[in-house]
Amino acid sequence: MIKFFNSLTRKKEEFKPYNEAAVNMYSCGPTVYYYPHIGNMRAYLFMDNIRRVLKYNGYKLNGVMNITDVGHLTSDADDGDDKMLVASQREHKTPWEIAKYYTDVFMNDVKRLNIDLPEHICPATSVINEIIEFVEGLLEKGFAYETSKGIYYDISKFKGYGQLNDIKLEDKLAGARIEVDEEKHNPADFALWVKAPKEHIMQWSSPWGMGYPGWHIECSAIGRKFLGDHIDIHTGGVDHRAVHHENEIAQSDALVGHKVVARWMHLEFLQVDGGKMSKSLNNIYTLNDLQKKGFDPLDFRYFYFMAHYSKQQNFTFDALTSAKNSLKNMKNAVLEHKNGQNALGEDKIQEYKNEFLNAINDDLNMPVALAVCQKLLKEEKSRDVYNLMMQFNEVLGLDFEEKGEEIPEEVKLLAQQRWQAKLDKNYALADELRGKLVSSGYAIKDSKEGYTITKL
Ligand code: AMP
Numbered sequence: 001m002i003k004f005f006n007s008l009t010r011k012k013e014e015f016k017p018y019n020e021a022a023v024n025m026y027s028c029g030p031t032v033y034y035y036p037h038i039g040n041m042r043a044y045l046f047m048d049n050i051r052r053v054l055k056y057n058g059y060k061l062n063g064v065m066n067i068t069d070v071g072h073l074t075s076d077a078d079d080g081d082d083k084m085l086v087a088s089q090r091e092h093k094t095p096w097e098i099a100k101y102y103t104d105v106f107m108n109d110v111k112r113l114n115i116d117l118p119e120h121i122c123p124a125t126s127v128i129n130e131i132i133e134f135v136e137g138l139l140e141k142g143f144a145y146e147t148s149k150g151i152y153y154d155i156s157k158f159k160g161y162g163q164l165n166d167i168k169l170e171d172k173l174a175g176a177r178i179e180v181d182e183e184k185h186n187p188a189d190f191a192l193w194v195k196a197p198k199e200h201i202m203q204w205s206s207p208w209g210m211g212y213p214g215w216h217i218e219c220s221a222i223g224r225k226f227l228g229d230h231i232d233i234h235t236g237g238v239d240h241r242a243v244h245h246e247n248e249i250a251q252s253d254a255l256v257g258h259k260v261v262a263r264w265m266h267l268e269f270l271q272v273d274g275g276k277m278s279k280s281l282n283n284i285y286t287l288n289d290l291q292k293k294g295f296d297p298l299d300f301r302y303f304y305f306m307a308h309y310s311k312q313q314n315f316t317f318d319a320l321t322s323a324k325n326s327l328k329n330m331k332n333a334v335l336e337h338k339n340g341q342n343a344l345g346e347d348k349i350q351e352y353k354n355e356f357l358n359a360i361n362d363d364l365n366m367p368v369a370l371a372v373c374q375k376l377l378k379e380e381k382s383r384d385v386y387n388l389m390m391q392f393n394e395v396l397g398l399d400f401e402e403k404g405e406e407i408p409e410e411v412k413l414l415a416q417q418r419w420q421a422k423l424d425k426n427y428a429l430a431d432e433l434r435g436k437l438v439s440s441g442y443a444i445k446d447s448k449e450g451y452t453i454t455k456l
């Protein structure tokens with residue numbers, strides 16, 4: 001049985017998809033206006049974690065992620081400038097060039113982290129018609145109104161507003177009035193569509209003149225287009241819970257007349273040196289920054305597994321180094337089991353499988369899943385251990401067998417000659433050959449059954 005914590009009910013619940021044929025999953029994706037940092041990557045590792053665990057349990061996935069390439073203002077409320085336009089001015093490129101460039105950067109990062117990508121990846125600018133239809137639907141149903149600035153969602157019309165954050169609608173409406181826009185009915189009403197001034201670069205024609213979508217509507221429209229009116233899981237970082245996701249619920253549920261998303265899953269933030277990652281503290285790191293310091297992207301993937309997603313995780317280079325070492329040891333241990341001659345036994349194999357499954361199915365308890373792997377790797381050298389680890393790796397995604405990095409033939413030959421020298425009790429030659437292996441970048445480890453070659 002899989003159990004996930006649902007932010008909506010604030011309980012750990014048994015997971016059951018609406019339709020057994022496939023799990024409908026929506027993940028809020030990146031705003032492609034700048035280099036994604038490793039905090040962002042934690043959000044996509046979280047998405048990957050859910051996807052792989054569901055697949056491991058035999059589910060088929062129907063996943064969607066949006067790419068925000070229009071409409072996300074510098075403040076998540078409706079203030080500030082569109083992040084894409086700010087970037088466009090900063091880099092003297094069109095918003096389209098900015099979107100293309102940073103989407104490529106993002107895709108390259110997630111690929112290097114072995115992130116299992118959703119079946120559909122959808123830029124907001126490719127669903128403008130769907131967004132307009134969605135807004136028209138909300139206007140028809142009386143949940144939206146027009147002002148001189150655009151089309152706004154009237155939160156007082158949606159009784160469930162505030163449910164995700166356990167805030168009563170009356171309290172939300174009674175909130176301090178610091179509103180500057182006199183035309184809005186309630187301060188927390190938000191833009192569905194913005195009427196664009198002539199000089200605005202990104203704009204489309206609509207029943208309300210030229211304009212562009214608000215930020216929140218893209219997720220409701222994209223979710224509906226690819227997943228329909230029943231979404232099993234919706235993921236995102238905790239920062240989106242208070243405004244963006246509350247607004248998504250208001251839009252989607254109001255249009256279709258029932259609860260669209262069954263489960264909301266939120267990831268806690270990655271902190272740096274115990275504090276926030278921020279430009280002013282100069283502590284924002286990208287995957288490239290880590291690589292420049294000698295880390296592999298998969299070291300960061302292992303680091304992700306060391307904390308539960310619902311807890312803040314503190315990033316330090318010491319912690320990343322410890323992840324790197326653990327991953328290296330794990331990889332070597334897995335390979336040492338590859339030629340192991342002992343049998344683990346059916347009962348033990350089953351026991352380990354259950355322990356691993358129970359850990360991942362207990363709301364993605366990856367630290368416990370790692371502990372199960374560590375215990376397993378301490379068993380006598382056995383091909384069964386290797387096989388189990390390869391199976392668990394469908395969830396871990398850690399590349400135990402280097403892709404395309406086969407051990408070269410001449411290294412294998414040296415290792416063979418050294419083993420023979422040992423058997424012949426010619427220890428001087430054996431040592432000399434070991435030295436040659438080390439200077440070629442390979443280590444050799446002996447066991448009762450034979451030897452294993454690993455990269456240094
Ligand atoms: P953005 O591109 O700003 O829309 O953010 C992309 C994703 O990264 C969102 O799901 C955010 O919640 C998430 N995110 C941003 N900062 C962090 C952080 N420090 N730790 C974890 N997730 C984050």
Ligand code: ZN
Pocket residue numbers: 027028029219244
């Ligand atoms: Zn979203």
